[in-house]
Amino acid sequence: MTKAVPFWKDERxxxxxxxxxxxxxxxxxxxxLGYMASTNMxxxxxxxxxxxxxxPADFQxxxxxxxxxxxxxxxxxxxxxxxxxxxxxxxxxxNTLRVSFLGIVLTTILGVLVGVGRLSSNWLxxxxxxxxxxxxxxxxxxxxxxxxxLAVFLLLPPLRTAPxxxxxxxxxxxxxxxxxxxxxxxxxxxxYFYGGLGLWILLWAVRSFWKPPRxxxxxxxxxxxxxxxxxxxxLPLEWSVPRVQGFRVEGGMQLSPEFSSVLLALVLxxxxxxxxxxxxxxxxxxxxxxxxxxxxxxxxxxxxxxxILPQAMRIVIPPLxxxxxxxxxxxxxxxxxxxxxxxxxxxxxxxxxxxSIEGILIVMAAYLSLSLFISALINWxxxxxxxxGVAR
Amino acid sequence: xxxxxxxxxxxxNGWFNSLLTxxxxxxxxxxxxxxxxxxxxxxxxxxxxDNMRLLMAGSYPPDLVWRLWMIAAIILFTGGxxxxxxxxxxxxxxxxxxxLALFAVSYPVxxxxxxxxxxxxxxALPVGVTVGLNVPRRFVNWMTVVVVLVVFSMxxxxxxxxxxxxxxxxxxxxxxxxxxxxxxxxxxxxTGKWPVFRTLSILYIELIRxxxxxxxxxxxxxxxPLFLPASWEVPTLFSIVVGFxxxxxxxxxxxxxxxxxxxxxxQYEAAWALGLSGxxxxxxxILPQAIRSVIPALIxxxxxxxxxxxxxxILSLFDLLFMALTVARNPKYLGTxxxxxxxxxxxxxxxxxxxxxASRRLERAxxxxxx
Numbered sequence: 115m116t117k118a119v120p121f122w123k124d125e126r127x128x129x130x131x132x133x134x135x136x137x138x139x140x141x142x143x144x145x146x147l148g149y150m151a152s153t154n155m156x157x158x159x160x161x162x163x164x165x166x167x168x169x170p171a172d173f174q175x176x177x178x179x180x181x182x183x184x185x186x187x188x189x190x191x192x193x194x195x196x197x198x199x200x201x202x203x204x205x206x207x208x209n210t211l212r213v214s215f216l217g218i219v220l221t222t223i224l225g226v227l228v229g230v231g232r233l234s235s236n237w238l239x240x241x242x243x244x245x246x247x248x249x250x251x252x253x254x255x256x257x258x259x260x261x262x263x264l265a266v267f268l269l270l271p272p273l274r275t276a277p278x279x280x281x282x283x284x285x286x287x288x289x290x291x292x293x294x295x296x297x298x299x300x301x302x303x304x305x306y307f308y309g310g311l312g313l314w315i316l317l318w319a320v321r322s323f324w325k326p327p328r329x330x331x332x333x334x335x336x337x338x339x340x341x342x343x344x345x346x347x348x349l350p351l352e353w354s355v356p357r358v359q360g361f362r363v364e365g366g367m368q369l370s371p372e373f374s375s376v377l378l379a380l381v382l383x384x385x386x387x388x389x390x391x392x393x394x395x396x397x398x399x400x401x402x403x404x405x406x407x408x409x410x411x412x413x414x415x416x417x418x419x420x421x422i423l424p425q426a427m428r429i430v431i432p433p434l435x436x437x438x439x440x441x442x443x444x445x446x447x448x449x450x451x452x453x454x455x456x457x458x459x460x461x462x463x464x465x466x467x468x469x470s471i472e473g474i475l476i477v478m479a480a481y482l483s484l485s486l487f488i489s490a491l492i493n494w495x496x497x498x499x500x501x502x503g504v505a506r
Numbered sequence: 507x508x509x510x511x512x513x514x515x516x517x518x519n520g521w522f523n524s525l526l527t528x529x530x531x532x533x534x535x536x537x538x539x540x541x542x543x544x545x546x547x548x549x550x551x552x553x554x555x556d557n558m559r560l561l562m563a564g565s566y567p568p569d570l571v572w573r574l575w576m577i578a579a580i581i582l583f584t585g586g587x588x589x590x591x592x593x594x595x596x597x598x599x600x601x602x603x604x605x606l607a608l609f610a611v612s613y614p615v616x617x618x619x620x621x622x623x624x625x626x627x628x629x630a631l632p633v634g635v636t637v638g639l640n641v642p643r644r645f646v647n648w649m650t651v652v653v654v655l656v657v658f659s660m661x662x663x664x665x666x667x668x669x670x671x672x673x674x675x676x677x678x679x680x681x682x683x684x685x686x687x688x689x690x691x692x693x694x695x696x697t698g699k700w701p702v703f704r705t706l707s708i709l710y711i712e713l714i715r716x717x718x719x720x721x722x723x724x725x726x727x728x729x730x731p732l733f734l735p736a737s738w739e740v741p742t743l744f745s746i747v748v749g750f751x752x753x754x755x756x757x758x759x760x761x762x763x764x765x766x767x768x769x770x771x772x773q774y775e776a777a778w779a780l781g782l783s784g785x786x787x788x789x790x791x792i793l794p795q796a797i798r799s800v801i802p803a804l805i806x807x808x809x810x811x812x813x814x815x816x817x818x819x820i821l822s823l824f825d826l827l828f829m830a831l832t833v834a835r836n837p838k839y840l841g842t843x844x845x846x847x848x849x850x851x852x853x854x855x856x857x858x859x860x861x862x863x864a865s866r867r868l869e870r871a872x873x874x875x876x877x
Contacts, residue, residue, distance in 0.1 A: 125784070129699075132703075133700050133701070136702060136703055136706070140706060147733045150732065150734065154731075154736055155732060157736060234526075235516070235519070235523070236517060236526050237516040238517060238526075238527050238530045238531060238534075239526055239527070239530050242530050248859075249855070252809075252813075252854065252855045252859050253854045253858070254813040254816040254854055255813070256816045256820075256827065257816055257827060257854060260827065260847060261843075261844075261847045261851065264831075264834075264843040264847065265843045443718035446718040447817070449820055450820050457718075457721070460724075470724070470728045471725070471728055471729065474721055474725050474728065475725075477721055478717045478721045481716065481717045482713070482716040482717055485715075485716040485717070486716065
C-alpha cells in the first residue's frame with residue numbers, strides 16, 4: 115500500500131497554502147491600515163472626499179494654461195485665480211508636460227553630443243566630457259536645481275541693466291527670446307495648419323494599404339499650408355522681439371527664471387546619464403564596425419553618422435526611454451523652487467484647502483498615466499526599430 | 507618637441523578637430539576664469555566654517571553633539587567593515603592620508619572639544635576596513651544588523667533635533683538597510699512561479715516605479731501617522747524612512763531580478779538534482795550568484811538613495827540642503843547662496859565618488875566580467 119504524501123511535503127499543496135496565507139495577510143494588513151486611517155482621520159475631523167476639486171482655487175499661478183468651458187465650448191486659456199481647484203491642477207499638469215517635452219528634446223541632443231565626446235580622439239573634448247559627466251552625476255539633481263535658481267538666475271542683473279543681444283535679454287525676470295508668435299490672421303489660418311498635419315498623419319496611417327510616394331509626405335501638407343496662406347492673404351505669424359516697458363515685458367518668448375532653472379537642471383542632469391548610455395552602446399559594437407568603414411574610406415564623421423549611430427540607436431532605445439521617464443518624474447522636484455508644475459500646485463492646494471491625501475493620490479495617478487503613456491510610446495518605437503532590423 | 511607632436515596628434519589632427527579644440531578651450535577658459543575670479547575675490551567662504559556645526563548637525567544641542575559624532579563613527583566603521591568583508595581589500599593609503607589631511611585642514615576651525623571626536627570619526631572608515639579584513643564575514647553581517655538596531659533605538663524620540671549632514675547620512679543608512687530585504691522579497695516573488703505572489707510583486711514594483719519619489723514621500727509623510735495609533739507620536743523621520751525604503755525596494759528588486767534571471771539554467775537543474783527544496787536552492791545556489799553579479803548596480807542604487815535624501819528639504823526636514831539655505835538667509839550671511847550650495851554639492855560629490863570607487867574595487871575583487 116502506497117502511503118499518501120502528507121500535505122506539508124507536497125509542493126503543489128504547499129504552494130496553494132502559502133499563497134492563500136500571503137493573500138490573507140496582505141488583505142488583513144490593508145484592511146487594518148484602512149481601518150486605522152479612517153478612525154484616525156475621523157478623530158482629526160478629516161474627511162476623505164474629492165469634493166474640494168470643484169471649489170474655487172483662489173490662488174495665483176504665474177504661468178500656464180488651463181481648460182475651461184466658455185460659451186459652450188472647451189477651450190485652452192490662461193489660468194485665473196477664480197478657476198476651480200481641478201483647473202489649477204490641470205494648469206500644473208500642462209506645465210509638467212511642457213517642461214518634460216522640451217527637456218526630453220534638448221537632453222537627447224546634449225546627451226548624444228557628450229556621449230560621442232566621451233569617445234572622441236580629441237583629448238580636450240574627451241576630458242571635458244568626462245569631467246562634465248562625473249561632476250553632474252555625483253551631485254543631487256535637487257541641489258543643482260536650487261543652485262541654478264537661487265545662485266544663478268535670481269542673481270542675474272535686473273531688466274533695466276540686463277545685457278541685450280539682438281533682442282535677447284537675460285535678466286533676473288527670466289530669459290526673453292525673440293520668437294515667432296501667432297498674430298490676428300492665425301485664427302483664419304489655423305484650420306489649414308491643422309488640416310496639413312492631419313493630412314500627414316492620414317498618409318502615414320494608410321501606408322499599409324497604399325504606400326504613398328515619399329515626396330507626397332511633405333508636399334501634401336506644405337501645399338495645403340500654401341493654399342491657406344494665399345486664401346488668408348497675410349502672414350499668420352509675426353517676428354516678435356521682447357520690449358521692456360517699466361517693470362513689464364511684452365512680446366517674444368518669455369521663459370521665467372523658475373522655468374529656465376528647472377529646464378536647465380533637468381537637461382544637464384539627464385544628459386549626463388544619456389551620455390553614458392550612448393557611450394556604452396557605441397563601445398558595445400564590434401570593432402569591425404569601425405574598421406570596415408575606415409577601409410571603405412569613410413571619414414570619422416561619416417562613419418559615426420552612417421554606420422555607428424544607427425546601430426547604437428537600437429541598443430540605446432530601452433535605457434533612453436528609462437531616462438525620459440526619469441526626466442518626467444524628476445520634473446516634480448520643481449516644487450522646491452516653486453515652478454508651478456503639478457507638485458507645486460498640489461502643495462499650494464494643500465496649504466489652502468487641505469485634502470493632502472486625496473490630492474497626492476491624484477498627482478500620483480497623473481504621473482502614473484504619463485509614465486505608462488511614455489513607456490508605451492517607447493515600446494512601440496522599439497518594436498518598430500527592431501522589426502526593421504530583423505525584416506530587412 | 508614631444509609635447510608638440512602630442513598636441514598635433516591629439517588636439518589638431520584635421521581642421522574639424524582643431525576647431526573643436528579651440529571652441530572647447532575657449533569654453534573652459536571663460537568658465538574657469540569666471541569661477542576663479544569669483545571664488546578668490548567676491549566669494550565669502552567664511553560662511554561655511556562659521557556655520558559648520560549647523561551644516562553638519564543642524565540644531566542638535568551642542569553639548570550632545572558627541573552622540574552624533576559617535577553614530578557617524580559607528581556607521582562609517584560598519585561601512586568599512588562591510589567593504590573589507592566583501593571586497594577583501596585593505597584601506598588604500600590615500601584613505602588614511604585623506605582622513606588625516608581633512609583633520610589637519612579642519613583643526614583650526616573646529617572647537618577644541620570636537621577635535622577628538624572629529625579624529626575618531628575620520629579614522630573610523632580606514633580602521634573599519636582594516637578590522638573587517640581580519641574578522642569572519644558572518645560576524646560582520648551580524649554586527650551590521652546590531653549596529654542598525656542600536657543606532658535606531660538611540661535615536662527614537664529625539665530625531666526631531668537631528669539635522670544637517672548627519673541626518674542625510676542617517677537616512678541613507680536606514681533606508682538602504684530596510685529597503686534591501688523588501689527588495690529581495692519582491693525580486694523572488696516576481697521571478698518565482700507562484701501566481702499570487704508574482705502578481706502582487708509586479709503590481710507593487712510597477713506602481714512605485716511609475717511615480718516620482720517625492721509623491722511617495724508626501725504620501726508616507728501624511729499616511730504613516732494615520733496608520734498608527736495617535737498616541738505613538740510617530741517621529742517624522744520614521745515616516746520618511748518608510749517612504750524611502752518602499753521606493754528604493756522597487757528599484758532594488760528590479761536589479762536583483764536581473765541578477766536572478768542571469769543565473770544559468772543549469773544551476774537550477776543542479777540544485778534540483780541534488781534534492782534541494784525551492785527555498786534551499788534560492789538561499790544557497792541562486793541568490794549568492796545573482797547578488798554577486800548585480801553588486802555594482804546595487805551600489806549605484808545606494809548612491810541614488812544618498813543623493814535623493816536631499817529631497818527631504820522639500821518636506822522641511824533639516825537636512826544638509828535645508829541648513830545651507832537657512833544659513834544663507836541669516837542677515838549676517840545674506841547673499842551667500844552660491845557659497846553654501848557649492849559646499850553642499852561638494853559634500854555630496856565626495857560621498858558619491860567614494861561609493862563609486864568602492865563599487866569599482868568590489869567589481870574587480872569579485873572578478874565580475876572575468877570569471
